[in-house]
Amino acid sequence: MKHVETTTRPSVDTPELPSVDVTLRVNGESYRLRFDSRVTLLDALRDHLGLTGAKKGCDQGACGACTVLVDGRRIVSCLALAAQYDDCEITTIEGLGDDDHPHPMQEAFARHDAFQCGYCTPGQIMSAVSLQAEGRAGTDEDIREFMSGNICRCGAYPNICAAIREVAGEGNDASL
Numbered sequence: 001m002k003h004v005e006t007t008t009r010p011s012v013d014t015p016e017l018p019s020v021d022v023t024l025r026v027n028g029e030s031y032r033l034r035f036d037s038r039v040t041l042l043d044a045l046r047d048h049l050g051l052t053g054a055k056k057g058c059d060q061g062a063c064g065a066c067t068v069l070v071d072g073r074r075i076v077s078c079l080a081l082a083a084q085y086d087d088c089e090i091t092t093i094e095g096l097g098d099d100d101h102p103h104p105m106q107e108a109f110a111r112h113d114a115f116q117c118g119y120c121t122p123g124q125i126m127s128a129v130s131l132q133a134e135g136r137a138g139t140d141e142d143i144r145e146f147m148s149g150n151i152c153r154c155g156a157y158p159n160i161c162a163a164i165r166e167v168a169g170e171g172n173d174a175s176l
């Protein structure tokens, strides 16, 4: 288990809250952390663990850029308090695959040019992996409906949909 020293962000207008001890299991590694109980899972991942794949877009649950998997289910990590996820299994885009062994969904996104600026892409891919596990990638309509929480400012939706459809249609193993 890794012990990570963390600091609580100072706040000028809110009172100090008690620190909490949390074990986050992320991408197969365990981290023992202590931080302010108000720290979100997204901030814990990005600021405390240096895992910057999950992106902060809106920071209010509206864009999906911060999507990660918790025990195999997708959540928007900007709305989740890290302390709620003690000992849960968290997967971020960094844990999905790498350059040598990309996940089938990552390969499909690359093949279909399913991004432009790429800012939304980690969240799109995490959500797409979960979508398939949920059995909701049967039709284009389903894909659009159940990916509607992931916003793409560049409008890469047709290519995102094509990538997901390909993975689902070919029966590729898109599990973790």
Ligand code: FES
Residues within 6 Å of the ligand: 055, 056, 057, 058, 059, 060, 061, 062, 063, 064, 065, 066, 067, 076, 077, 078, 079
């Ligand atoms: Fe979390 Fe937008 S940053 S939903």
Ligand code: FES
Residues within 6 Å of the ligand: 114, 115, 116, 117, 118, 119, 120, 121, 151, 152, 153, 154, 155, 156
């Ligand atoms: Fe730019 Fe989606 S690729 S926001």
